[in-house]
Amino acid sequence: MTDSHNQTDGLSRRRFVRGMSAASAAAAAGLSGCIGGGGGGGGGGEMSIPDDPDSAVDGASISLAIDEGHNTNPFQWFSDSIQEDTGVELGEINGFGFNNLYSNLMTEFTSNSGAFDLVSFYPQYLGTFAANGHLQPLDDMMEIEGWNPQFDDLLKPYRDMYTQWGGSTYALPIDGDVLMLAYRRDLFEKHDIEVPETWAEFNEVARYFTEETDDIDHGVATYGKRGNAYGWFLTRFGGLGGVYFDEEMNPQINTEAGRRALESWQETIQYSPDDTASYGYPELRDAFTGGNVAMVVQWTDVPKKAAVSEATRGNWGGAAVPGWEDGRAASSMPVGRVLGVTSGVSDEQKLAAYRFAQTFTLPEYSTHMVSDPGCGEDPFRTSQLSDPEPFTQENPYRDAPEESVAFQDMESAEQYTSAVQATLEQGYPVPYWPGSQDYINALDVEISRFVSGETGVEETLENVESEWESIVEDLGREQQQEYYSNVIEAWQNAGIWE
């Protein structure tokens, strides 16, 4: 795999072309946003490490880009303390929409604005950002004495998959997202229902609560809105042994695995609220924490929210997502978050950004973040799952620490961490090589149409297959093949791909 991160900072023809094209596309389309021309690409090359890096970053101020919302909270909680520890001040926090973070970051990178020193993004963008030289390789900075991000404590999937591209380290994980099952333990116990272990059982439980009891409005709800709906499909598809492409880069979506995954999901949708096609993360979360549905497949922060919600406090349960009759199961790993240092800023800013990020991810801080229901960040370190106690304790960095306790007892904390551990063991990775955003978007649009009932199983799969074929051709089959095979290798090393 070739990387462009060794290019210099000069105004190369490609960088000029890229910068101008971003600007002219906006001009021609009459789209909003001022996209500066002339830059682009970023360098991501060699940087010099001063003799005394601690002094070099003392007093520096950095800017951060992140998806807006509750995930920005930990940066506010910890920034003062990290400044005391490292001398690095977190200046401006620039929040972007959950679903248009990629657009905003790429636009900034392409125009080489240098607006952000540190960026938080979903690992599925790692390949694109790193291969295009937008991120600074971190390996040299990780070698600095006292600046070690303690990678040996990272959970293997996040360490091997969320951080690496082309043999270099480009990111530090801060959020270990994976989909899990959250259910109403009180209702399950009342009706003597076992936690479903297969999708057939899952649908039967959904049907039971929807049709045969008045205890709750619906048995289940599902994600349907464009943006991340694809993850709910992959969770079933992956459990059936589904893969994205074969070695020749032919799409493998329109297969028996794809068909069975959609048929099973179609049944689930019958027992979901009528408007489930418009559910994104907040709607799906609130459907469960508001006490409207008996179970949901959701990200791993939702049980923490459920534990502090009036309707579900003490009544929630967590488990790995169901699998199939042969025992195989998969939990899609969409989103998650990592921190990367941008390549288009000065060496001093790179150092300061890395120092802040490295300190932020250390257990001393991050454990208080992943155990706090006031944000969406989830466990990504081994120590955060092996010791559930912090989930029952206050976050000392909060102004109102009493609001930061996720679970009132160790039993709940242990149930949560063991469910996350179990669901992580069956993690199913999402594409993250350059260009993969196109595959994800195409899949996501078709899945959204499917959930809304606009298209059936066959049409959905055929459409995705045809779109993916066309994307492979557009992006270049050989290059995509190379990227894909390298990514598969990383997934295999992480133990989440056969």
Add this chain to the structure above:
Amino acid sequence: MASSPDDTQAHRSTGLSSYVRNEHLEYWFAIPALLILLALVIFPMLWSLWTSFTDLNLSVATRNGAFVGLANYADLLTSERFWTTIGNTAYYVGLGVAIEFTLGFAIALFMANYTRGRVTTVLFTLLLLPMMMAPIVAGLIWRLLFQESFGPINYLLAAVGVGQPPWLSSTAMSLNSVLIADIWQWTPFMILILYTGRLSISEDLYEAARIDGADRWFTFRHVTLPQMKGVIAIAILLRAMDAFKFFDKMFVMTGGGPGTSSELATYYNYLLGFDSFSMGKATAMSWLLLLFAVVLANVFLSVLERGEGGDRVV
């Protein structure tokens, strides 16, 4: 060598005056503005035209801007999604502007004929409030209003036994829901323009019509409409151009979904450019949209000009 004051004056007169009198001087004055225009508008547009013939994709290093001829245009014109978004846009602009115009015209005429003084002021203040709101805020408000499980509209509908329509989650309704929000926000614009247009018609014409025994419908057809033709054309054209470029309310209300059922062409264009970063295709689509807009605007204006007497309307 010293020169006499007269010589200097003569020199000034010949040099400066002739320069000032130079018939090409205005062009020199226009140059700075032309340069700015060239740099900020013409050059980016020409560059985007060139990019539309290349394979440039900013997320893939190997797609470096090689010339691909008309491939991007061909891909778009044979793409189902492209035509879906064009269809959605045509529906949105056509129906939306038609309803906004009809409602706006009716209300404008009512206000011009039947309200006076403070009543008019109060009505205008109320009617213009939606227009003052940022479209993104209006979108968020309508998204909450249309929320199916706990939104106030469905609450009221359920209370009267009408049921709970899937405003945003149904492929059949999502675009119409966005349309409703748009009509709410932009009908006042029509009212404002058409009301002022109606007030500009001389009352003498109405008096003459009354003396001649014309009824209201005849007066409307032969006095109001012809006199307001220019204003109507401008109002419709401005709204249509604005609606054609629109995507903010759709973005927050439905995100183009479910599927592509409410996706408008400008949003798809945005996704091609700033989500896929496929600049070749994005710029090609921009040019296609520009072409559509120019053709439609010209057709609209020529249809209007073909009216009574073939007068120019704008």
